[in-house]
Amino acid sequence: MQIYLPIAEVSVNAFLLLGLGGIVGVLSGMFGVGGGFLMTPLLFFIGIPPAVAVATEANQIVASSFSGVLAHLRRKTVDLRMGTVLLVGGLIGAAIGVVIFNYLKALGQVDLLVKLCYVLFLGVVGSLMFVESLNAIRRAKRPGARPQRKKHNWIHALPFKMKFRVSGLYISVIPPVIVGITVGILAAIMGVGGGFIMVPAMIYLLGMPTKVVVGTSLFQIIFVTAFTTLLHATTNFTVDIALAVLLLIGGVIGAQIGTQIGVKMKAEQLRILLAIMVLAVCGKLAFDLLVMPSELYSIGFEGH
Amino acid sequence: MLRLALALLLIITPAMAEEVVLGLSQDEVAINATFDGDDILIFGAVKREKAIPEGPLEVIVTVAGPSEPLTVRRKDRRLGIWVNVDAVVIDEAPSFYAVASTGPLEEVLSNTEDLRHKITINRAIRFVGAPQGISDSGSFTEALIRIRKEADLYQTLEEAVDIAQQTLFRTQINLPANLVEGGYKTRIFLTRGGKVIDTYERVLDVRKVGLERWLYNMAHETPLLYGLMSLAIAIAAGWGASAAFRVIKG
Numbered sequence: 001m002q003i004y005l006p007i008a009e010v011s012v013n014a015f016l017l018l019g020l021g022g023i024v025g026v027l028s029g030m031f032g033v034g035g036g037f038l039m040t041p042l043l044f045f046i047g048i049p050p051a052v053a054v055a056t057e058a059n060q061i062v063a064s065s066f067s068g069v070l071a072h073l074r075r076k077t078v079d080l081r082m083g084t085v086l087l088v089g090g091l092i093g094a095a096i097g098v099v100i101f102n103y104l105k106a107l108g109q110v111d112l113l114v115k116l117c118y119v120l121f122l123g124v125v126g127s128l129m130f131v132e133s134l135n136a137i138r139r140a141k142r143p144g145a146r147p148q149r150k151k152h153n154w155i156h157a158l159p160f161k162m163k164f165r166v167s168g169l170y171i172s173v174i175p176p177v178i179v180g181i182t183v184g185i186l187a188a189i190m191g192v193g194g195g196f197i198m199v200p201a202m203i204y205l206l207g208m209p210t211k212v213v214v215g216t217s218l219f220q221i222i223f224v225t226a227f228t229t230l231l232h233a234t235t236n237f238t239v240d241i242a243l244a245v246l247l248l249i250g251g252v253i254g255a256q257i258g259t260q261i262g263v264k265m266k267a268e269q270l271r272i273l274l275a276i277m278v279l280a281v282c283g284k285l286a287f288d289l290l291v292m293p294s295e296l297y298s299i300g301f302e303g304h
Numbered sequence: 305m306l307r308l309a310l311a312l313l314l315i316i317t318p319a320m321a322e323e324v325v326l327g328l329s330q331d332e333v334a335i336n337a338t339f340d341g342d343d344i345l346i347f348g349a350v351k352r353e354k355a356i357p358e359g360p361l362e363v364i365v366t367v368a369g370p371s372e373p374l375t376v377r378r379k380d381r382r383l384g385i386w387v388n389v390d391a392v393v394i395d396e397a398p399s400f401y402a403v404a405s406t407g408p409l410e411e412v413l414s415n416t417e418d419l420r421h422k423i424t425i426n427r428a429i430r431f432v433g434a435p436q437g438i439s440d441s442g443s444f445t446e447a448l449i450r451i452r453k454e455a456d457l458y459q460t461l462e463e464a465v466d467i468a469q470q471t472l473f474r475t476q477i478n479l480p481a482n483l484v485e486g487g488y489k490t491r492i493f494l495t496r497g498g499k500v501i502d503t504y505e506r507v508l509d510v511r512k513v514g515l516e517r518w519l520y521n522m523a524h525e526t527p528l529l530y531g532l533m534s535l536a537i538a539i540a541a542g543w544g545a546s547a548a549f550r551v552i553k554g
Contacts, residue, residue: 001338004338004339006515006517006519009485010482062538066546067542069542070546077327111388112385176429181392226538227533230535231531233527234527239530239534248538249541252541256546297447297450298379298388299375300375300391
């Protein structure tokens with residue numbers, strides 16, 4: 001069934017959009033990523049104009065993250081306090097990021113920078129996670145092996161300590177705020193919710209348990225993407241509500257299924273799957289940059 | 305008196321040898337939610353007061369969507385990666401362009417007439433000049449035409465106009481699903497020996513209707529409300545799915 005999208009001004013297959021939304025929704029519920037870094041290129045591929053794809057994707061992520069968070073709240077795997085601290089940092093970072101983005105845009109070649117950013121971060125984050133979770137799986141298989149103890153390091157010596165009961169942490173608020181700011185800056189430059197950077201940062205830098213990380217990440221993604229949606233709707237008029245509805249119907253259902261799958265899996269399995277997915281996207285982007293494209297020319301509308 | 309005026313008018317206006325009388329199957333194309341492209345039938349007749357002159361009569365039909373300025377970029381290899389290097393601004397390119405004719409365009413239309421009336425796709429694109437440092441600016445317009453032809457946005461339909469007894473003609477233009485709103489200028493050219501002997505012009509109105517229209521207007525006129533509505537739908541859908549799954553799980 002073909003549907004004509006009022007803002008994107010293209011006609012697309014409704015079932016294709018429902019399916020895409022569903023798949024990304026499952027990943028979102030499982031891993032706590034918004035899925036923007038997967039969905040946006042897919043939307044480009046089926047012919048949605050880039051500006052509409054980016055803006056509408058933000059709106060769809062609000063829906064699937066909200067659906068996912070509700071499922072996690074019932075399981076009490078959302079650290080609301082940690083989420084709020086990260087969110088405060090994230091919003092500050094996003095504001096800084098927008099300034100940096102505009103500066104780079106003035107210099108030109110911002111597209112290339114975004115792509116290189118993606119390849120670099122996805123590559124580093126994906127490889128680190130892959131190696132770590134592979135080691136964790138090996139350790140778990142060896143009988144009698146003791147689980148690694150949490151290390152005490154300089155992070156625990158910082159002031160402004162706060163109790164994060166759900167995460168089982170008693171640490172200073174400075175590291176989470178810094179993580180939030182960094183992710184916010186990157187998210188604004190790269191045009192995504194930042195889940196795929198936030199999740200590993202929470203696991204490895206803050207030492208949060210993987211199960212709590214997913215729900216907490218989704219919690220802060222809701223606010224970041226809601227803010228982005230409003231920004232796009234009021235400045236660029238590029239949110240396509242018809243496209244969003246089709247994507248989010250699939251997305252919210254997928255997020256519920258994803259959460260159920262996530263609960264049944266072991267933490268290290270979850271991490272290794274996320275690592276593989278991140279590496280796959282990284283590989284695709286690197287491939288596009290390195291291999292000669294079949295069409296060297298592209299059409300852009302003036303002023304975009 | 306009236307008779308005299310009429311007689312004078314007839315003398316003053318040079319009698320048109322051959323003239324187009326046109327019909328369109330529809331005056332407007334309505335884009336609704338399930339719009340999946342549309343076929344428009346363009347038909348007409350040639351009115352003449354004298355006997356049919358020598359040589360075959362040819363008909364060219366063009367349909368042009370609203371024009372807009374574009375930037376065409378070209379990638380090149382720099383430090384091992386493919387990046388956009390050169391860019392050429394096209395001053396005006398129609399968002400849609402179809403040219404249908406009774407025969408091959410180079411036969412039914414002379415170069416000078418094409419230049420004057422801007423009939424072929426290459427002429428319909430307005431392009432002033434390339435920036436310094438780009439010598440092969442022609443390849444940019446070629447690329448634009450190639451990309452749009454693949455998307456069915458630019459169509460050259462030679463021998464797609466049927467003409468009967470040098471008088472009645474008809475053709476069908478297929479409008480693809482990814483149409484842009486606006487006035488689509490429809491032109492008919494009668495040619496004989498490559499020369500244009502009569503033209504006719506009419507505008508086909510392509511516009512969004514119903515829900516599409518309403519959403520588009522809302523997004524542009526009350527963007528904040530539209531954004532909030534999008535968020536409300538997202539939150540409601542997220543909550544709805546969560547509630548539904550809770551019910552299913554019992």
